Amino acid sequence: MFNLPPPEILLQLSLNGALGGAMYGVAAVGLSLIFGTMRLIFLAQGAMIILAAYFVRALFYGLGIDPFLSLLIVVPVGLVVGWLIYQGLFRKAAAEEDRNVSLLIAVGLMFLVQNLMTVIWGGNTAGVVTSYTATGIELLGVRTSFTRSMGFLIALAGTGLVMLFLRKTIVGKAVRAASEDMDAATLMGISPHRVNAIAFAIGISLAGAAGVAVATTFPFNPFAGFIFSLKALVALALGGIGNVTGALAGGILLGLIEAYVQFFISGGWTNAIAYGVFLLVLMFKPEGLFSRPYKKA
Amino acid sequence: MSRALQWIAVLVVAALALLPFVPGAVDAYYFSFLFFVFLYAIMAQSWNLVAGYGGQISLGSHAFFGLGAYTTAILWSGNYLWGSLYDAHPGMYYFDPVTMLFGGLVAAVAAVFIGLPLLSKLHGDYFALGTLGFGEIVKVLFVNGGDFTGGAFGIVAPASAFDTLRPHYWVALGLMVATALAIRALMRSRYGLALIAVRDDEMAASANGIDTLKVKVAAFAGSAFIAGVAGSLYTYYIFHVGPDSVFDLDWMLLPLMMTVVGGTGTLLGPILGALVMYAVFDLARIVVPDYHPVISGLTIILAMLFLPKGMMRLGVMQRRKSA
Numbered sequence A: 001m002f003n004l005p006p007p008e009i010l011l012q013l014s015l016n017g018a019l020g021g022a023m024y025g026v027a028a029v030g031l032s033l034i035f036g037t038m039r040l041i042f043l044a045q046g047a048m049i050i051l052a053a054y055f056v057r058a059l060f061y062g063l064g065i066d067p068f069l070s071l072l073i074v075v076p077v078g079l080v081v082g083w084l085i086y087q088g089l090f091r092k093a094a095a096e097e098d099r100n101v102s103l104l105i106a107v108g109l110m111f112l113v114q115n116l117m118t119v120i121w122g123g124n125t126a127g128v129v130t131s132y133t134a135t136g137i138e139l140l141g142v143r144t145s146f147t148r149s150m151g152f153l154i155a156l157a158g159t160g161l162v163m164l165f166l167r168k169t170i171v172g173k174a175v176r177a178a179s180e181d182m183d184a185a186t187l188m189g190i191s192p193h194r195v196n197a198i199a200f201a202i203g204i205s206l207a208g209a210a211g212v213a214v215a216t217t218f219p220f221n222p223f224a225g226f227i228f229s230l231k232a233l234v235a236l237a238l239g240g241i242g243n244v245t246g247a248l249a250g251g252i253l254l255g256l257i258e259a260y261v262q263f264f265i266s267g268g269w270t271n272a273i274a275y276g277v278f279l280l281v282l283m284f285k286p287e288g289l290f291s292r293p294y295k296k297a
Numbered sequence B: 001m002s003r004a005l006q007w008i009a010v011l012v013v014a015a016l017a018l019l020p021f022v023p024g025a026v027d028a029y030y031f032s033f034l035f036f037v038f039l040y041a042i043m044a045q046s047w048n049l050v051a052g053y054g055g056q057i058s059l060g061s062h063a064f065f066g067l068g069a070y071t072t073a074i075l076w077s078g079n080y081l082w083g084s085l086y087d088a089h090p091g092m093y094y095f096d097p098v099t100m101l102f103g104g105l106v107a108a109v110a111a112v113f114i115g116l117p118l119l120s121k122l123h124g125d126y127f128a129l130g131t132l133g134f135g136e137i138v139k140v141l142f143v144n145g146g147d148f149t150g151g152a153f154g155i156v157a158p159a160s161a162f163d164t165l166r167p168h169y170w171v172a173l174g175l176m177v178a179t180a181l182a183i184r185a186l187m188r189s190r191y192g193l194a195l196i197a198v199r200d201d202e203m204a205a206s207a208n209g210i211d212t213l214k215v216k217v218a219a220f221a222g223s224a225f226i227a228g229v230a231g232s233l234y235t236y237y238i239f240h241v242g243p244d245s246v247f248d249l250d251w252m253l254l255p256l257m258m259t260v261v262g263g264t265g266t267l268l269g270p271i272l273g274a275l276v277m278y279a280v281f282d283l284a285r286i287v288v289p290d291y292h293p294v295i296s297g298l299t300i301i302l303a304m305l306f307l308p309k310g311m312m313r314l315g316v317m318q319r320r321k322s323a
Helices: A007-038 A045-063 A071-095 A100-121 A146-168 A170-180 A182-187 A192-217 A225-239 A244-264 A267-284 B003-021 B029-053 B061-078 B084-088 B097-121 B125-143 B166-188 B190-200 B202-207 B212-238 B250-262 B269-287 B292-306 B312-322
Strands: A136-139 A142-145
Touching (some): A007 A045, A007 A192, A071 B292, A100 B292, A170 A182, A225 A267, A244 A267, B029 B061, B029 B190, B061 B125, B166 B190, B166 B212, B190 B212
């Protein structure tokens, strides 16, 4: 057996894992909303996050807008883009019974976005380096990077806003009703196209917020998005599909698992173990780790 | 399939089989193009069996393709099958039916192992997600497989120089035809009816005494077998089998796309889809090399927006409308 490392290293690991995992979480919240209403695995989510990251980078180097300030631009743009993506690409497919069609449109969109980014910005790794990129801060007695902590805050705030929207507004309630039972919701006068479009708009604007976090923290390239989509799916399954706070918690848990596996076993096994946990959860606790099992009527 | 269509199919296959005898054909560009169309058509049939006829959307075909490719490369480079015979006949592993069969079997056994728990517990999208996760796990296992799998670099098959594509072409054509005929026979059997019954209404099928799990796992394993053989075939073409090449997600996404464009749950749809989509991709690669993946993405989106039921169903819909 291995020796347990000193507590400050454990704390450090946990903190970094949780902070990194929050980014998977915010991507998973977006996936969760889209999956909830449309039953669509939106594989292009990761590509949209990277697209947002490139957009943030262009704003920073082109116009000198601070990456965190650019949230004010990226999030509204994301809302509009998400709405347009739904109306232009998925509206017809959503009515189709064969859900392969929407899945494939998502795959096509992923190809398209990835390769457009390559054409525009080249295939090399890019990053955003600001005056505070290398700055560290003290948190709970451990040092961590400022940008990672900001990413965590963005994830928390994003999820919190979505929660408020779903719980407190009438439109949010309609989205929740549609995720639970689209047929019943339609009978109550909820337009499926409107809730789907809203889910997409919020999902893509969350991708925008995640893009800000990614751009400031990691180097990225046009093809980094797909791994993000997969990780977000894992986070989604851990948290319970259709459970918004669960998705964020699932992301944080995934970040922790990755950090521990990297430290105690080896970096090469992180993905296998993350997906192994994913399969086990899907099989034995498909409602997610954080929700009480409920009986279907 | 109507009688006329059957004759057309026989004639087309015969013409394709004789093509390598046309002077200059082997060196022409379209020769390797056709080889890839056949390879993708086999993969598309594999996906169509489990998803089109069986209704279980699998996102793990690339794992089975890679398993078949690796099995072939490992058996060959380690000479695990033929011992001293191999020294006397250095070309022995080339398109060796036993090696290729092993490629398919390893994939099929893996499919049974993963299919039993997944298919008994997971339905619909959850099954799709599970197979996607399975594919990633297999890839990591091969990256970390040490000397046995060659790690991140993979394995180079001990092949002599490549002189002609002819045998590849014939084997691929033969396998494509064999796959289509086998699936045709299968779907006309009792088992095929059971599979369609499970797809259309699992509850009703089970109420009529069909062991739904067995039927679904068999379709999953059959699909994996076909993908494994296709992977084996690809090893003879590429020689270097690495985790990033044979476990590439494209080996799942492209056949899926071809099947849906051609028509899921039809016999000729996957072949037609493979031909048309691969032609579009390849044309884009030649005409606009810098933008070709962009064009591919656009094509998928457009095909899905305007042809969601696939090309094979186009005729059916029009006939119904006019009737």
